Amino acid sequence: MITALRIIGALVLLAVIGAGLLFWSAGKEVRIPPASVDFAALTTDQHDRLIERGEWVARASDCAACHSDPDGGSDLSGGLPMVTPMGSIYGTNITPSREYGIGDWSPDDLYRAVAVGVAPGGRNLYPAMPYTSYHRITREDSDALWLWLMQQEPVDKPNRKNDMVFPFNIRPAISFWNALFRPEPAPFDAQGRPNAQGEYLVDVLGHCGECHTPRNAAYALTPDHLAGNVIEGAYAPDLRADALVSRGWNHSDLNSFLHRGLSPQGVMTFRMFPVLSHSTSHLPQQDLDAIASYLMPDQPVTDLAARRPSAALSSRGQDLYTGLCAGCHGDDGQGQPHSSVRLDVNTTAMFDDPINLVRVIAEGIPERDLAHGERMQAMPAFADMLSDADMASLVSYLRQRWGGQSDDVSAEQVQDALARAH
Template sequence: MKRKSLFALSAVVVITAAAAAAALWSGGDTFHSGGAVAAVPADQTELIKRGEYLARAGDCIACHTVRGGKTFAGGLPMLTPFGTLYTPNITPDDQYGIGKWTSEDFYRSIHLGRSKDGSLLYPAMPFTAYTKVTRADSDAMFAYMRSVPPVNVASRPHELRFPFNQRNMLIGWRVLFFSEGEFKPDPTKSVEWNRGAYLIEGLGHCSMCHTSINPLGGPVSSAAFGGGLIPLQNWYAPSLTSNKEAGLGDWDIKDINALLKTGVSERGAVFGPMAEVVHNSLQYMTDADINAMSTFLKSIPQKGEAPETMQFETSAQFGSELLQQGKKIYTENCAKCHAENGLGKPPAYPPLATNQSIQMQSAVNPIRMVLNGGYPPSTEGNPHPYGMPPFAQSLSDTEVAAVVTYIRMSWGNHGTPVSPQQVSNLRSAPLD
């Protein structure tokens, strides 16, 4: 039950998960569609309803559903530096799913990262965050998972290189990077803050994308929420601890709420993986929970500079040439929506001027948006989002570098020039 994680061109990306492609469900009030549902007692109905809400908060559908496939039937390929993992079938099928699991088995899987047979789960399943989920919430989620239609489809074996295909080696990884324990409220904080912390640090597993990963695939704990490039996905998850990136210290709560709930706000919009997080999960959360999450996010201590990222650099002279060329390209292709002064027409067309996400040291996200375009999520609060057209076919690597350089260095923005080589490398990056 892991979700992929997201990000924005024209706004900060404030909550996401690990790197995996998300599948969209067909809509409505339940994850699943079709199939008869047996009558259940009223108290069980409420438990299932609560479990469905919590499963949405954890964005379980994102990894356990292949686009166009059966809900929760698994099989989604998840590329990692160590090989490809395939997500399991978690429908209540007795043969291939969790039909024979008990609530204790389910709790052990999310709390301890162990399957029914005791085998260790790979940390692509975010048990390092889910361990904070309470037993009551786990039981509600299990009740919901038991209520969805079973799918008789076998889980596909992982394709991991040796020695990463040896599960017993995970013992060492767990010693280094896993601490078991349910969430403990901070008595010095408000009830709302604690609820937000529980959702962000637990079910939301936001740190899986917004924290750098070391060569062993473990989080750099000293840089929690400090941002980082998601391996193999080539999207940058901005730092939540720096106001120069996605830190929210100077944001109004209403703008954070709007971004999380609808995908757009007066300060910007979310694109890429983060748009899928909003579509799949956040738009269905209550206003109270969204506000609690915003309260916690806004309170994260700011640490100044975000971690440095590796990228090609240009000379000062070539950067100046790109800037001049980019101004002409921007006027011809971008100004109609984002305005000559870069202020845009929010929330339909996000502002680019004085926008942290444009000025981050990593230029990955704005380059990808110019190349591939994209849409904010379609949500109840923003059912017909305005999109960003792709320019990969009409602009060369140098032209893309020029217009991104212009955007990063104009209207008071303090970004740096972008190299055409970096644009070339990102042309082949996966779209999801």
């Protein structure tokens, strides 16, 4: 008994020491690269070019999608909720307001926050700030972003307090997470990379992996880069080349989706719509080409019709489709240009997880302007019209007829999808 207690005590002591070491190592000052320019010595031309670069960095990094005001105010004044399993985190004010924003921040302060996740005064940022991706931002781009941010209109809007559950509301404990999962700053080096611009846009500035990569029990990114993940109640799909090819994507369709918000495979919905509005629709064509080439180095042709099962389809699902959907999407799923999306090549029906399809049918999609003159009419919500069993029949029909799926979705799966969405 005494021996067992000694072993337990020793293990507890080792755990405490280990935790202390982790906290200590995470709390050490992280070395950062020096500023890329002497801001006081910039010529007018250099100043203007740096601001232009900073605006591009802000767009490519999609700052506004998280830091905008949900009540329609400034794109940078904060307040937008990001829902996690540990609670809600609210985007902060990143205007140059001295009281509530970053008006007193130096270029070093911004780089440290973006690439390391530490705000002035040593305050740890939650990894909702994607420093696990931004750790490879170049110092030049961080400095350009700082200069651009400092030219924006200051908004004296207080930050909203995060609503995190215990123990995640103990901000210093983030040091423990950082010690385990935070990468060291490693500014991106384009040398020797076959598509450096595409990699930099997707993996660093665009931080696509933060949504599209699975996470472990500690909510850290796993090594399955871009393999798909359910986040904030929606499936962020697998973006690896084989998966994109299997769903019928090509460079032209990816370009259209990122530029206008619409392609034969579908329309921007959920968290991707703000990404379109604030980021990808503003990128120049060469950037979109680089992204498509990085995600899909080759462009093989996929015959989507060949993957559709030949088994008999649900008569109940077909009746529901004919009554509720065919009027807009057509009997053959061809849709209508600028009005209703195609279903015969729609990506949403191809996912193994039906959560997105269930949500779109249940919640509908509001009428909205997309980008560059493209728009989409409203799709009505059918949650109040369909039982879980009917929803399951309709979803099964769509997935089997056009999604290449052979299994039936059950009413229990519909309930689970709706529960995960809320």
